[in-house]
Amino acid sequence: MATYQAEYGAIMRERFTAMLLGARNDDAAQLVAALGGRVEQAGSGAALPDTLEHFTGKLVVVCDVADSAALDRLEQVEALAAQRAWPLIVSSDAASIDAVAAICTGSTLYHLCDPTEADWLSALLEASSFDDALHDRSVRESESARLARLNAEVARIAEVVARLSNRSTTEARQPREQALRYAPPAIDFQVTAAQVREVIRARRLRDRFFEGGLFEDPAWDMLLDLLAAQLERAQVSVSSLCIAAAVPPTTALRWITKLTDAGLIEREADPFDKRRAYLKLSPTAAGAMQRYVAAVREANLPFV
DSSP states (O other), X not given: OHHHHHHHHHHHTTSOEEEEESSOOHHHHHXXXXXXXXXXXXXXXXXXXXXXXXXXXXXXXXXXXXXXXXXXXXXXXXXXXXXXXXXXXXXXXXXXXXXXXXXXXXSEEEEEESOOHHHHHHHHHHHTOTTSGGGGSGGGHHHHHHHHHHHHHHHHXXXXXXXHTTOOHHHHTSOHHHHTOOOOOSSOOOOOHHHHHHHXXXXXXXXXXXXXXXXXXXXXXXXXXXXXXXXXXXXXXXXXXXXXXXXXXXXHHHHHHHHHHTTSEEEEEETTEXXXXXXXXXXXXXXXXXXXXXXXXXXXXXOO
């Protein structure tokens, strides 16, 4: 902690204020202070604190969700954060993933599940940057590398599909809206949900023989799971897709955000439960997945 204070505190001093809502924000409070930010404690009551409602200026809202009362408060906090364009960091346990995802739809959200200190640091750095000089500092390099890897993974999937469809390298590097609009191969798309599930099981089987983490590929694992669900006409909750990603929940939630921003995943609310939302392939992603399967079969390659 002292290292963070010494290295980053000076450049972050007074650049942001963090309003902490909830009882379990000790790690967040320490890191905000270590980064030179100002900590405002708003307590853990169920009502929306007046200090938040009347706050003006730049603010990072940090909300811990520990019980149903906290979820009730989160609805108010999220609405205000979206209105004021405040970034919102929510920490929760795995049991609350779906409820948080259903509530937080309009704000700039960083959802942390049972967060580590590194998770807190990453979220606070990104949420507090406000497009200022911090973007040019080395303190952002590790987070930038992570985000670049996420973007590269989405681009890789699109490029593989494009390449198997005999598109040129130049075309494959166009923006994603154009990169996924190539002509489908001549053969029909024919795959069953059971076949997709077999591919998923084969991918998970590798973890039994090699040390964990070597084959993390959450973007593709999630797209495969959503394809299988589409073929089964089944609904996929946010928490279920996090499990399918086979990575820690906070990492999976970041991937879901990236895939949603990339236009590959769509969210739909549960009409019977306002605290549940489902995820599905977008029409663009569904078409690309179908053409991918058709293309690898036409080329006599395995569907992996």
